[in-house]
Amino acid sequence: MSVISSWNLTISLNTTISLSWRSSLPSRAIFPRPKKPKTLVVLAIALGAKPTVLVAEKLGDAGIQLLRTFANVDCSYNLSPEELCTKISLCDALIVRSGTKVTREVFESAMGRLKVVGRAGVGIDNVDISAATEHGCLVVNAPTANTIAAAEHGIALLTAVSRNVAQADASVKAGKWERNKYVGVSLVGKILAVMGFGKVGSEVARRAKGLGMQVIAHDPYAPADRARAIGVELVSFEEALTTADFISLHMPLTPATSKMFNDETFSRVKKGVRIINVARGGVIDEEALLRALDSGIVAQAALDVFTEEPPPQENKLVRHENVTVTPHLGASTTEAQEGVALEIAEAVVGALKGELAATAVNAPMVPAEVLLELSPYVALTEKLGRLAVQLVAGGSGVKFVKVTYASARGPDDLDTRLLRAMVTKGLIEPISSVFVNLVNADFIGKQRGLRLTEERIVLDGSPEKPLEFIQVRIANVESKFASAISNSGEITVEGRVKDGKPHLTKVGSFGVDVSLEGSIVLCRQSDQPGIIGKVGNILSEENVNVNFMSVGRIAPGKQAVMTIGLDEEPSRDALKKIGEITAVEEFVFLKL
Ligand SMILES: NC(=O)c1ccc[n+]([C@@H]2O[C@H](COP(=O)([O-])OP(=O)(O)OC[C@H]3O[C@@H](n4cnc5c(N)ncnc54)[C@H](O)[C@@H]3O)[C@@H](O)[C@H]2O)c1
Numbered sequence: 001m002s003v004i005s006s007w008n009l010t011i012s013l014n015t016t017i018s019l020s021w022r023s024s025l026p027s028r029a030i031f032p033r034p035k036k037p038k039t040l041v042v043l044a045i046a047l048g049a050k051p052t053v054l055v056a057e058k059l060g061d062a063g064i065q066l067l068r069t070f071a072n073v074d075c076s077y078n079l080s081p082e083e084l085c086t087k088i089s090l091c092d093a094l095i096v097r098s099g100t101k102v103t104r105e106v107f108e109s110a111m112g113r114l115k116v117v118g119r120a121g122v123g124i125d126n127v128d129i130s131a132a133t134e135h136g137c138l139v140v141n142a143p144t145a146n147t148i149a150a151a152e153h154g155i156a157l158l159t160a161v162s163r164n165v166a167q168a169d170a171s172v173k174a175g176k177w178e179r180n181k182y183v184g185v186s187l188v189g190k191i192l193a194v195m196g197f198g199k200v201g202s203e204v205a206r207r208a209k210g211l212g213m214q215v216i217a218h219d220p221y222a223p224a225d226r227a228r229a230i231g232v233e234l235v236s237f238e239e240a241l242t243t244a245d246f247i248s249l250h251m252p253l254t255p256a257t258s259k260m261f262n263d264e265t266f267s268r269v270k271k272g273v274r275i276i277n278v279a280r281g282g283v284i285d286e287e288a289l290l291r292a293l294d295s296g297i298v299a300q301a302a303l304d305v306f307t308e309e310p311p312p313q314e315n316k317l318v319r320h321e322n323v324t325v326t327p328h329l330g331a332s333t334t335e336a337q338e339g340v341a342l343e344i345a346e347a348v349v350g351a352l353k354g355e356l357a358a359t360a361v362n363a364p365m366v367p368a369e370v371l372l373e374l375s376p377y378v379a380l381t382e383k384l385g386r387l388a389v390q391l392v393a394g395g396s397g398v399k400f401v402k403v404t405y406a407s408a409r410g411p412d413d414l415d416t417r418l419l420r421a422m423v424t425k426g427l428i429e430p431i432s433s434v435f436v437n438l439v440n441a442d443f444i445g446k447q448r449g450l451r452l453t454e455e456r457i458v459l460d461g462s463p464e465k466p467l468e469f470i471q472v473r474i475a476n477v478e479s480k481f482a483s484a485i486s487n488s489g490e491i492t493v494e495g496r497v498k499d500g501k502p503h504l505t506k507v508g509s510f511g512v513d514v515s516l517e518g519s520i521v522l523c524r525q526s527d528q529p530g531i532i533g534k535v536g537n538i539l540s541e542e543n544v545n546v547n548f549m550s551v552g553r554i555a556p557g558k559q560a561v562m563t564i565g566l567d568e569e570p571s572r573d574a575l576k577k578i579g580e581i582t583a584v585e586e587f588v589f590l591k592l
């Protein structure tokens with residue numbers, strides 16, 4: 001038995017997984033069965049619950065049209081933060097570009113209705129991701145459609161600064177003819193350091209090589225072979241800083257990259273370096289850049305992005321004669337905006353339909369084929385969680401939960417994030433009013449003090465099935481059904497998938513077998529003839545249909561646990577009558 005202590009995840013960028021939402025759609029299921037992906041949509045439309053999407057910044061027409069095929073679309077631009085907070089409680093989705101700050105207040109004001117925030121672009125630094133996650137709100141972005149536009153803008157600024165295009169243009173327009181003042185520098189043979197070798201950075205590198213530049217790149221996370229493939233050498237931060245004639249910034253704004261270029265870094269650059277920033281303003285300490293420009297350490301800068309956008313009128317950087325500025329135009333080409341609009345509209349509609357887009361920012365991305373295979377186990381884990389928590393005696397509190405996955409597959413072959421989220425959902429939802437989904441499961445679990453550990457049992461045999469059985473145990477609690485406590489002293493429920501359906505196969509130390517649908521009665525009795533009939537009669541008198549029944553006993557004539565699956569919920573009276581059968585020692589009714 002090995003304890004999983006770290007997640008070994010494969011994130012696929014080209015796949016979708018399914019996830020449904022609770023508030024406006026009338027289903028609590030978190031995963032619609034993949035074979036019927038349209039079910040939730042049909043329900044939503046039939047009940048008139050067409051979702052509302054607030055588009056808070058200008059979005060390309062193709063995207064708006066796509067959104068309108070599925071949702072009510074409210075295009076309200078230039079909302080104040082207060083107006084956004086007021087509107088948001090009426091919206092299921094929000095689409096923004098970089099100009100709207102989606103703060104914690106926005107998520108709080110949504111009061112649970114907002115299910116997805118779509119960022120029509122790459123950078124998500126204007127969205128409070130932690131707050132989104134805490135509120136179970138999915139954040140998706142459109143990471144690919146504006147890559148080329150941003151790279152082209154980077155090259156435009158690179159060539160513009162090397163030849164003083166903006167300054168010379170302003171000079172001529174001011175009636176001057178200063179040919180000697182605006183002598184530029186050549187690009188060919190010069191060293192360009194690309195900082196951040198992701199989508200945009202690598203396209204900039206490719207183009208700069210075409211201009212005859214020697215391109216190096218610094219990116220702690222980029223694979224060297226991807227760089228080598230386009231003739232770029234990955235180097236250390238120090239080497240990039242000290243050798244470059246031009247530095248082009250293409251990393252995201254994160255706590256680690258914030259003010260990455262500051263007085264200290266400028267003190268190490270090659271004198272006369274030229275800096276281009278089409279990434280995010282915050283990666284440069286703007287006051288330090290001003291000092292570096294004034295002292296001549298930095299010869300020129302070209303900035304498309306600023307710490308504060310738009311920058312204040314009196315901003316000295318913007319007015320500096322060696323600085324070329326554009327108003328965050330990197331993504332602003334007709335082609336990129338149409339592409340981004342479609343990319344984000346598809347992602348948002350997909351998310352509202354119950355599919356989790358491949359561009360999810362705050363939820364695990366699971367390949368579709370993995371999801372399909374895991375789907376019945378997803379249902380099983382949620383139901384085991386629901387059963388286990390309902391077996392806890394009032395006042396016990398649930399803290400220590402152990403989930404065991406038994407499989408013949410190697411540990412790296414099983415992505416248990418979905419299953420873990422579903423156990424958490426099953427454990428928490430029956431005893432609280434919070435809505436748990438794949439986005440917020442870990443957060444809600446932690447918030448409620450749940451210590452969920454996972455372990456693997458590696459079985460011999462064929463690894464055809466992803467899992468043989470799953471066990472959920474709750475430690476340090478008492479049970480309202482004493483037989484649910486196994487020899488280890490924990491409430492224990494175990495299940496398997498049989499013919500694609502989740503089954504409960506063990507309660508405490510008793511082997512049982514009941515299909516997990518509807519609700520169930522667990523009943524411990526002394527093993528003797530006639531009990532099944534008596535219970536069956538009580539239920540049939542009430543017109544309650546028994547869909548499954550099994551009896552597991554320790555030994556003939558000793559104690560047995562009867563498991564009865566029910567389609568309808570029996571009345572209190574019927575349950576009382578079951579409890580009054582003489583041989584029945586204890587019983588419990590559990591809702592799935
Ligand atoms: N100006 C615009 O209109 C515009 C348009 C598109 C993208 N952008 C911005 O450009 C940046 C890059 O976008 P992308 O699509 O290429 O993103 P990306 O995620 O594909 O690439 C970012 C790269 O930065 C690297 N990185 C992370 N931390 C780093 C660090 N400390 N040092 C060096 N590299 C680091 C990552 O490993 C990654 O390879 C983002 O900030 C994005 O918001 C701006």
Ligand SMILES: O=C(O)[C@H](O)COP(=O)(O)O
Nearest residue numbers: 097098099121122123331
């Ligand atoms: O991160 C991005 O995608 C760019 O900064 C573009 O943002 P915008 O769409 O708000 O211009």
